[in-house]
Amino acid sequence: MDVSLLKSPLSREMPSGKREQTKIQNRQLILDAARQVFAELGYGATTVRDIIRATPLASGTFYNYFKSKEEVFQAIRDEVAIAIRPRLHEERMKANTVEEFISCTFRTFFEYVSDDRVNFHAIRHTADNTRIRMDTPEVIAGFEELRSDIESAIAKGLFPPIDADFLMAAIVGVAFELGERMLGREPHDPVAAAKFATALFLGGLRTLPYAVERGVNTGSA
Amino acid sequence: MDVSLLKSPLSREMPSGKREQTKIQNRQLILDAARQVFAELGYGATTVRDIIRATPLASGTFYNYFKSKEEVFQAIRDEVAIAIRPRLHEERMKANTVEEFISCTFRTFFEYVSDDRVNFHAIRHTADNTRIRMDTPEVIAGFEELRSDIESAIAKGLFPPIDADFLMAAIVGVAFELGERMLGREPHDPVAAAKFATALFLGGLRTLPYAVERGVNTGSA
DNA sequence: ATGAAAATTGACGAGGCGTCACGAGGGGGG
DNA sequence: CCCCCCTCGTGACGCCTCGTCAATTTTCAT
Numbered sequence A, B: 001m002d003v004s005l006l007k008s009p010l011s012r013e014m015p016s017g018k019r020e021q022t023k024i025q026n027r028q029l030i031l032d033a034a035r036q037v038f039a040e041l042g043y044g045a046t047t048v049r050d051i052i053r054a055t056p057l058a059s060g061t062f063y064n065y066f067k068s069k070e071e072v073f074q075a076i077r078d079e080v081a082i083a084i085r086p087r088l089h090e091e092r093m094k095a096n097t098v099e100e101f102i103s104c105t106f107r108t109f110f111e112y113v114s115d116d117r118v119n120f121h122a123i124r125h126t127a128d129n130t131r132i133r134m135d136t137p138e139v140i141a142g143f144e145e146l147r148s149d150i151e152s153a154i155a156k157g158l159f160p161p162i163d164a165d166f167l168m169a170a171i172v173g174v175a176f177e178l179g180e181r182m183l184g185r186e187p188h189d190p191v192a193a194a195k196f197a198t199a200l201f202l203g204g205l206r207t208l209p210y211a212v213e214r215g216v217n218t219g220s221a
Numbered sequence C: 001a002t003g004a005a006a007a008t009t010g011a012c013g014a015g016g017c018g019t020c021a022c023g024a025g026g027g028g029g030g
Numbered sequence D: 001c002c003c004c005c006c007t008c009g010t011g012a013c014g015c016c017t018c019g020t021c022a023a024t025t026t027t028c029a030t
Helices: A002-011 A018-041 A048-053 A059-065 A069-094 A098-115 A117-123 A137-155 A164-183 A190-203 B018-041 B048-053 B059-065 B069-094 B098-115 B117-123 B137-155 B164-184 B190-203
Strands: A131-133 A211-213 B131-133 B211-213
Touching: A018 A048, A018 A059, A018 A069, A018 A117, A048 A059, A048 A069, A069 A098, A069 A117, A069 A137, A098 A117, A098 A137, A098 A164, A098 A190, A137 A164, A164 A190, A164 B164, A164 B190, A190 B164, A190 B190, B018 B048, B018 B059, B018 B069, B018 B117, B048 B059, B048 B069, B069 B098, B069 B117, B069 B137, B098 B117, B098 B137, B098 B164, B098 B190, B137 B164, B164 B190
Parallel strands: none
Antiparallel strands: A131 B131
């Protein structure tokens, strides 16, 4: 009696039961298979069957974990968003100037994108010349956090009282688009991309670093 | 595939044969139905069958015109790109200063987006919280044209010798992302969006117009 | 050991996919 | 004006994927 009362509440902390373990494992199996298949066939062409075929599981099992391939895709994106969001927030919190706020945001983002090839390769190219962008709740939360950080910075007097929503959108747009371009260049140069974006936001066109070689930025205005 | 180019040399001028007419008509029937169905169900959930069902045609006929729903989507996007590209290019050609180059690019783009509700509504909302961006050859050509215009402007001394590729990407990113935000606000204010984007590119954060009301921009630094 | 709860399995009906043989009907030649 | 040819619309077909569900296996608690 005493034991059973103690055991069940305590066991909540550690989900080390066989049941929980295989559940976690199966989920990961599906996610890994999906990453691989998405990267190979492209998101559009991939079917749920393709994913489970790349797995020892049966077709029905898939639906115990995800509702559709969209949901798998979302989960993969969420992983990325969850990994990068705290880093960005933390960096921005440390910022004492506009320069730091902007530069650390871009630097952190581009470096993460450059590093985490697996996920981004799975997400990037889809079918011929189509690009997908899925704003999952986690990703949207990241956007909102950026906006809220901007608003805090405005309140602190760091930023002038500009439209935080538009500024957030502009940062997001530049980050994603420039990130894409950066991944298309060899070698990846997150620092150059961050320099470019930072200079753009801090001083506009006239302070952008000059191009010195084919598609590589250095120097400054 | 451009039908008019493949036709016999003489009939190029006037495709008034009954055959050519129904061909054009059927294509348009499919495109219109697709616009409607995409807007209703979202791109992801739409099937080729849904499109032809919204049409008096038979299922097989669809494949005489398009290979897949992706191709229909591309065709719709291409229409938009073809409509807007010459406008943008023309405006930029008239620009004598950096200010004009940037401001007319954004102004024209945002005004077009705000006006052409039909196509953008068909393209915008997809399934729950997913966004699709398809870079068709025409759209990519629009990007390339922007880059080439930037390069020309650099050659003319209008711009400093910055990385045209990155600048193009930044403009594209801000245009699409801010456009999305603009469409989410009521009423649409393409001028405010253009002002914001232009100020950002010309002078950076410090010259952005101040926010005076909930999500509406006026004034300047 | 045993029964209940939970999770996996794969077969199933529904329905979409792309194809193809057929037939209708434009269009050019006589 | 007619007729044949050839293009194009048609819808049924075989294949595949979808999401479900009853049966079965696995885990867990007693």
